[in-house]
Amino acid sequence: MAKQPKPTAGSQKPKPQEAPKKDAIREILYNKKLRHDFAILDRYEAGIVLMGSEAKSLRAGDVQWGDAHARFDERVHELFLFGLHIGEYRQAGTFGHQPLQPRKLLLHKRELEKLHGKMTAKGLTLIPERLFWKGPWVKLDLCLCTGKDKDDKRRDLVARAQKRDVERELARRSKNRD
Secondary structure: OOOOOOOOOOOOOOOOOOOOOOOOEEEEEEOOOHHHHEEEEEEEEEEEOOOHHHHHHHHHOOEEOOOOEEEEEOOOOEEEEEOOEEOOOHHHHHHOOOOOOOEEEEOOHHHHHHHHHHHHHHOOEEEEEEEEEEOOEEEEEEEEEEEOOHHHHHHHHHHHHHHHHHHHHHHHHHHHHO
8 A cells, every 4th residue: 555645734635615695585685665665464474586796786785775665467467576676797797687687586376465455455565674585585575565654663662661661670670789
């Protein structure tokens, strides 16, 4: 048997990096104003149909909510996302995408029918809450919402302040016991 030479500092193989988990969730964008302006009734996770240049722009972080919302196209009974601005990918050239084009959302047929019934009967709105990578796919959390008026917003502020005061008092009491 031939002896193998001892590895020197420069000849060692670098350790392989761990591959990302298959269902690892990485957030791209979160809608901070949603909870302030709307009362959330229900949540749905939907896939989104993208071109290659759109996916690359998302990886680069070139995306903004703007006035994003989802609506049904009555002719084809499908759900589309409007108002999401995905910046143009420079290397795409003439084969790139339009930044504000409507994007098709992917949901199960039963979910689509249920959503359509709720939106037409009660006049509710579908607003995106967050955009994220789930493994190799881009997903979107959609919230079925009603708009808040000023009184609702004030009530929420008061409730939050009261909760904060109670937590502060409990922390102070537990600290004094010790």
